[in-house]
């Protein structure tokens with residue numbers, strides 16, 4: 207059944223990347239009879255490759271090609287070569303993701319209007335509304351098996367670790383406390399088993415209870431006979447003709463040999479660092495600032511969410527490692543209320559780290575050693591923790607730039623990832639630290655650790671959607687304003703970050719994009 | 733400037749006192765245990781560290797430093813620390829860069845200890861003082877080499893997981909279905 211397309215077949219859609227965006231677009235196109243070739247830089251993976259070992263999995267499947275952290279965030283010092291935590295492998299970051307699947311709120315599509323603008327932030331309203339996206343959110347939840355009303359699957363059972371957070375939250379007056387929505391099966395569903403509380407969700411789910419394109423969208427796309435996946439194939443450049451339409455891509459295959467795959471349409475879904483990097487690297491005499499970049503916004507407005515961690519040493523044993531890594535969300539601060547000193551909102555998500563990751567992140571970087579670290583780790587089984595995830599402000603100078611001299615193994619300029627907090631981000635983080643301190647103190651915590659941001663797992667905004675071509679890179683379908691047959695299918699299309707984790711929205715947009723694309727192709731409009 | 737010890741002392745004051753938290757400061761006991769190790773290893777068989785051109789005293793200074801990087805006084809024995817130090821010394825045996833990193837780093841450490849406390853590093857009795865000296869070299873490749881090795885050797889060492897109350901891999905046992913929701917004190 208597996209399709210095999212000729213390099214000169216210019217009728218196919220070429221999809222770059224097999225993660226949340228690329229994998230979904232591929233399957234949705236395939237189901238509609240549209241032929242595609244997925245080029246994936248990483249290797250083929252299967253459930254066999256998944257281990258319950260944090261650093262082993264990190265080194266096995268992370269994107270570890272040369273990258274540079276820049277800007278004033280602590281990672282420029284503490285994680286100089288690892289600005290983001292992204293997977294290079296079949297399934298992309300959906301192999302590592304934790305499964306939190308919250309819809310964006312209505313006002314979050316209109317942050318500029320809602321806030322009236324924030325000084326120093328490059329805010330813009332999305333060209334779509336929650337109403338327009340609702341049916342696509344429904345489809346995304348059905349596809350991903352998101353717990354909640356649409357699938358009818360109950361949220362996951364509460365782990366001890368979540369009970370700790372929930373009780374503290376209750377004591378300080380919070381009430382929006384749920385063990386979902388999570389795209390993790392709480393019952394056998396869609397050919398995948400119910401969660402067995404293995405606890406290494408972010409190392410890959412050994413039994414496939416958690417949605418990942420690796421064992422859902424990708425094999426289903428291939429099964430139709432409409433989709434070919436080529437792994438170990440790193441796209442180096444998107445090419446175009448004299449009329450300015452894209453004609454295909456040049457990639458390095460598994461043997462490092464350069465190949466040219468022709469295409470009718472190209473969908474870029476390499477996540478928010480690689481996607482703009484590829485467009486910038488595809489500069490030509492016709493497009494000297496890179497493809498699709500007449501607005502100058504390619505690579506700009508890089509967002510990661512305002513994030514932080516808080517770990518508390520509790521008076522009794524917690525064993526946070528037992529059970530789902532996240533599955534526990536508090537949403538009492540997710541609304542809009544600028545009297546708190548910041549625009550936008552945030553969620554508190556219980557997050558279990560194993561001993562290995564906690565040892566590296568409790569006090570990150572070269573200065574993270576000594577009793578502060580070791581005494582905390584001695585109390586591992588008493589620890590409970592959260593990840594704070596809130597809206598961060600788009601800023602033009604936060605961006606993916608190309609290094610002037612440094613090259614990666616493919617000979618491409620290394621991406622330099624600039625990230626500096628906006629004062630709004632800082633105010634929000636401090637507010638969240640203070641709320642978490644109240645929560646943990648209410649439980650009698652013996653010690654509380656405030657952790658700065660981890661290398662970014664949520665990456666957004668670097669090819670943003672806009673109503674007007676001068677404000678952004680793509681239109682409301684993720685289609686380049688400048689080049690009709692070039693699409694962006696990943697989180698880099700986000701106009702603003704909103705507060706929730708991005709993947710559900712990436713998938714909803716990808717399903718909607720595939721529907722539009724298939725229709726346009728059928729009409730001969732593309 | 734970060735290498736200036738006066739700044740390091742200021743920095744140190746911020747991070748050292750953990751008043752609301754029980755921290756074992758039984759340095760006497762710790763140093764007695766350490767001395768026992770010193771005697772034992774000094775008379776024991778020489779390992780590859782000798783082949784790397786490292787004396788028994790130098791190796792002990794490295795082990796002292798290792799215990800100070802992630803101090804676990806009576807919580808952890810010397811063995812896992814010794815293993816990390818010896819594995820770096822084993823690498824130094826065949827790798828000139830590593831050997832140079834270790835030897836130069838060590839003489840720098842000893843020179844600082846002499847200058848500030850008039851003593852060899854391992855003989856500084858007060859762990860806070862030793863930490864102060866180490867803070868002054870914490871950004872060096874030498875220090876980071878040992879810190880990195882210890883991070884893996886102590887906290888990513890499956891044989892030590894039980895000591896920390898960490899369960900490690902669970903899929904082979906079918907996950908934590910029986911225990912994930914149990915909590916006694918809430």
Ligand SMILES: Cc1cc2nc3c(=O)[nH]c(=O)nc-3n(C[C@H](O)[C@H](O)[C@H](O)COP(=O)(O)OP(=O)(O)OC[C@H]3O[C@@H](n4cnc5c(N)ncnc54)[C@H](O)[C@@H]3O)c2cc1C
Nearest residue numbers: 223225227247298299303304305306441476480696707709
């Ligand atoms: C530990 C962790 C936990 C997370 N938890 C959550 C969560 O709970 N909820 C949530 O919503 N999100 C979560 N995320 C984020 C989520 O994984 C991402 O938002 C999502 O996967 C992004 O989708 P994407 O399509 O943009 O990119 P990815 O899924 O990262 O896929 C990009 C793919 O493109 C490939 N690629 C890149 N460049 C090229 C090129 N030039 N040629 C060929 N291939 C290329 C990459 O190898 C990769 O496979 C988490 C992420 C991590 C790392």
Ligand code: SF4
Nearest residue numbers: 401402404405407411
């Ligand atoms: S806790 Fe559940 S979702 Fe997470 S890895 Fe285990 S089985 Fe999969």
